[in-house]
Amino acid sequence: MKKIRTRYIISALLVFFILSIMTNPTKQDYINHTNFSEEKMEESHDQLDFKIERINFFLFSTYAVKELAFDHYGIVHVGFMGHFFQISEGQYDYPGWLEFFN
Secondary structure (H helix, E strand, O other): OOOHHHHHHHHHHHHHHHHHHOOOHHHHHHHHHHHHOOOHHHOOOEEEEEEEEEEEEEOOEEEEEEOOOEEEEEEEEEEEEEEEEEEEOOOOOOOOHHHOOO
């Protein structure tokens, strides 16, 4: 009985991991979700360059808009299974918990 239950749990986790990896959102998905436009950002903030920084953890990814001149980060989102979840209101430095993964 324990062997069967263990097999079901391992099989379910394997399926979950495979689905998470296959549905991990891309940078383009994030751009579509946030309606991010570099042209709009540059028009509203003269002389500032922006880029989207993505860190891929395979099961999920983190996304943040980075202002290049001052090295400031905006709102951070986690992309998981095709959906995005906001995890910060915006910040001016690199998230400390992400430095471990760089």
